[in-house]
Amino acid sequence: MSLTEAKQHPDTRERILDAAEALFVEHGFEATTMRMITGRAGVNLAAINYHFGSKEALIQDVFRRRLTWLNEERLRALERFEKEARGAPLKPHQIVEAFFGVSLRMAADTEHGGHTFMRLLGRTYTEPSAFVRQFLADEYAAVVPRFKQALFRSLPDVPPEEILWRFHFMLGAMSYAIAGTDALQLVAEHELDEKDPEALSRRLMPFLLGGLRAPLAGQAVKTKEKSPRKAA
Amino acid sequence: MSLTEAKQHPDTRERILDAAEALFVEHGFEATTMRMITGRAGVNLAAINYHFGSKEALIQDVFRRRLTWLNEERLRALERFEKEARGAPLKPHQIVEAFFGVSLRMAADTEHGGHTFMRLLGRTYTEPSAFVRQFLADEYAAVVPRFKQALFRSLPDVPPEEILWRFHFMLGAMSYAIAGTDALQLVAEHELDEKDPEALSRRLMPFLLGGLRAPLAGQAVKTKEKSPRKAA
DNA sequence: GTATCATTCAAACGGCCGTTTGAAACGAGC
DNA sequence: GCTCGTTTCAAACGGCCGTTTGAATGATAC
Known part of the structure; x- marks a missing residue:
């Protein structure tokens, strides 16, 4: 009861997805490690493989x-x-x-x-x-x-x-x-x-x-002409 | 002499830079390993640290x-x-x-x-x-x-x-x-x-x-409405 | 209470990472 | 020939990677 003061686990899956999403943006897929994700999410390292199966599957679920x-x-x-x-x-x-x-x-x-x-x-x-x-x-x-x-x-x-x-x-x-x-x-x-x-x-x-809607580059636009302002 | 048939080493540095450049595009920095680079370049693993100092320095030199x-x-x-x-x-x-x-x-x-x-x-x-x-x-x-x-x-x-x-x-x-x-x-x-x-x-x-050169979004470009939302 | 299931946990697994080492091979100057 | 500085090489280093394990914990139903 009062032993755990902040241990509440409001859906481990969601916490992992949120942490992974943020870390993937910051560091990319490869540079983001499972330990970074679970650390930020405040869950055990094994939780990713338990809930998602693999890092690759986690990435797909994030999307x-x-x-x-x-x-x-x-x-x-x-x-x-x-x-x-x-x-x-x-x-x-x-x-x-x-x-x-x-x-x-x-x-x-x-x-x-x-x-x-x-x-x-x-x-x-x-x-x-x-x-x-x-x-x-x-x-x-x-x-x-x-x-x-x-x-x-x-x-x-x-x-x-x-x-x-x-x-x-x-x-x-x-x-x-x-x-x-x-x-x-x-x-x-x-x-x-x-x-x-x-x-x-x-x-x-x-x-x-x-x-x-820009005009096509059919011919060279470079000439001295005054770029024909085409009205929509 | 004739011992080495294709061993010619036309500038190890350049070969490494070329290989790294291509692999970085394909896999990103983190996912590209030194062994991949040296393997593709046909040089020894230690060559990168010898010629560039570190992987990070290699990345900078590629740029x-x-x-x-x-x-x-x-x-x-x-x-x-x-x-x-x-x-x-x-x-x-x-x-x-x-x-x-x-x-x-x-x-x-x-x-x-x-x-x-x-x-x-x-x-x-x-x-x-x-x-x-x-x-x-x-x-x-x-x-x-x-x-x-x-x-x-x-x-x-x-x-x-x-x-x-x-x-x-x-x-x-x-x-x-x-x-x-x-x-x-x-x-x-x-x-x-x-x-x-x-x-x-x-x-x-x-x-x-x-x-x-597109018209600013100050006013609606389209005839239909005037988008009255204005805060700034 | 007991049995059952899902979830969490600490610890370990083999494997690959970037880097370092010390010796071998090379090449230019003499 | 020998020397000396540069470059290459095979092998190893500690460390972190993603994943697995088996036991502990929690919750639910009887």
């Missing part, structure tokens, strides 16, 4: 816990817009909003770990480990084709291949934006004002749309 | 070997434009060309390892390891303020803070673009055509410029 919901939410947002449109092609800003807006909203949640997770996710797109990449590919299998198709319909004048590249560029911009302050300090030696995450969305979304 | 030149080249390109301009502010596309064009040109060099290095560099912006981040900050100390100043002058109507963020977004887009095919396969399950690196430049530069 599954939030990524499944995130992708479902992305699809729900897209479908909401498509319902509104009644069969008409969506506007680019709607598609961008459905995919990246949902992500940024999760990144804005600093209370329940959404921010930490989105940083991890951004870091992981470039993660080379084979099994992680395979895992991500599976998790995205349901959502990516839907957004590709929506973009193709939305921008019929842009070659599909070009659209895929720009989608990729947008992913990169967002990931850096969220992984954020770390790399940013390279650019701005002093803290860039607030952590206000809604502000990030206000900054990032125009950039993404500007890039997505 | 120094190319990054110093890259940043000097970036500065040279910027200064060339500034000389042309005779004191007038540069055009955004010139600044972007000076910074990112040089990078993309190095990424286009698949013969001498420039491509491998740029992939590593992109991966490393999000690298959390403290000493790597500190090292990068030092290496960029000479070049970043120059480009910041050029951008501020080039876009006097855009708040400096906004410019820094957009520079950051551009960095992210480029890094993903170069780190490239790996994360891209998430989006395009089949190979995206060529590896032609000049094509990447043709695709990326319009995107970057479109993002950089």
